[in-house]
Amino acid sequence: MASSSSVNMDPDVARRLFEEGATLVLLGVPRGTELGIDCKSWQVGPRFRGVKMIPPGLHFLHYRAVSSSSSGGETGPKMGLFLSLKPREILLANWDPKEEDLDFSASKNDEEVNRIRATLQELDPYLGPYPYEVMKKWVSLTDRLSEELAINLQPLTGRICAFSDVIPELQFRHTKDRAELPRNDTACQSMKEGLDRLPKMKVREGTELRLSAIPQKTYPPGATPAEITRCSMDLSYTLETVLEENHQQQPLNLLGELQFAFVCFLLGDVYDGFEHWKSLLALLCRSEEAMRRRKELYLGLITVLYHQLGEIPPDFFVDIVSQNNFLTTTLQDFFQFASGPGMDETLRKRAEKFKAHLTKKFSWDFDADLDDCAPVVVELPEGVTVD
Structure with a gap:
């Protein structure tokens, strides 16, 4: 993870972020892991231990595990979570290789956090600075999103995963239970028949985004x-x-x-x-x-x-x-x-x-009659280009 983002930072801003900024200490993250905060991401290097000088407020930490295969590692699904950081806060997480995820439970251990705070100066060379150049972009994308609202909308597990965590609607604990299911050994005659034979799946409770439900019925009861x-x-x-x-x-x-x-x-x-x-x-x-x-x-x-x-x-x-x-x-x-x-x-x-x-x-024309699905393009005079 490069530290070049602080090169063009205003000295006063850099000093203020150094004094007031929060610190994410992320230990054990494997080399090559794709990790980012807000609108910037990197590949983790061997010296990476976290991110420093983070402006207080709402941030989105996102990462994707990469296998250590020598023939080119495969990437896992992207994971993310919204974090509400306070001035000078230290948030500590350890990489869980089994789950391929960050475990923030250490942040609840005051003794461990105080130990990290006491050795923060020694850790400093291994901490990448917050990418200040994207802060304006991040704020413009989230200026209406309060910290409370973000936490309430993300899953109860606290993790936002690119792929839904699904489980069968009917749980069969024993082989005997599955053996008693009706079977049909004939070949499927259609895609629908094949899909109907698959077990019905549902999203694992607590892993879904908690978004507002939009009613299918667009009119009040008893409407004429x-x-x-x-x-x-x-x-x-x-x-x-x-x-x-x-x-x-x-x-x-x-x-x-x-x-x-x-x-x-x-x-x-x-x-x-x-x-x-x-x-x-x-x-x-x-x-x-x-x-x-x-x-x-x-x-x-x-x-x-x-x-x-x-x-x-x-x-x-x-x-x-x-x-x-x-x-x-x-x-x-x-x-x-x-x-x-x-x-x-x-x-x-x-x-x-x-x-x-x-x-x-x-080059969209919103005044045209849009009857088909093709994008509508404005014809520009010859030699005229759009920035």
Whole structure:
């Protein structure tokens, strides 16, 4: 792990981080392990013992075990966790080779932590400095995500894993139990038949992200056909239900949840995070009445999306986000509602500016009639390029 990130750091900032920054002491992490904090990652070298000068606050530690095979090590699934660090805090973890995971139980041992604090100066040459150059980017991606909200949204186990930990719905403790199951030795006639024969699986309790549930039914009980149609076109009822059930005291926390899901996907490789980000975004962008009532929520949404979309490579949209033209059609609805009657003038102008920014950056035309799934591209005059 290189220490070059401190070379261009402002001397006053460096001194303040040295005095006030937190320290992650990570012992026994195997050489070659992919490890990162926030928006930066490295391959661990033989001298690595942790990270120093970490700004107090919320951070995302992520890592991926690498096998020690001489023919090129295989990598395991990425693991991650959100950490809330205090000024001058020392957080201690030991690598568990059996679980291929970090064990933070030593941090609960005051005697052990005090021993590390007393020898911190000796450890210093083996600690890499926090990558200060990405701090601004990290803050822009998490400015709506409070420490409390992040801890409440991540799994009860405290670990966010790129692959779900699944177990059979029915547990068979003995060979006899499995032998008594009905068997069919004939070959499967279809993919569906084959899948039906597999054991039903479920996510292991405590390992799932604790995200807001979005109701499948978009209208209230007893709704008339006209109300059902209206609530299907304007998802404000569903949005208000999600806010009431999950963020009643602080509705703007929904933006924090949007950021949480995005970070889990972008830095933790969690596809469920991407799916939830898409669902929340569609819900927000297609709630016209809520846009009129919740100006601050939607002004915040524009800022959150501005920073998020700035971190995704343009070709990414072709591969994933543009499936069924999701992003362009979703944002087209948003911009159409934002320019509608009765909308706050500040929100309308901010939306217009954001629309122009995306049109320039990605060559999307939000004013076109998007009837098919192909990405819509603005034709630029000859010789004109987009930055």
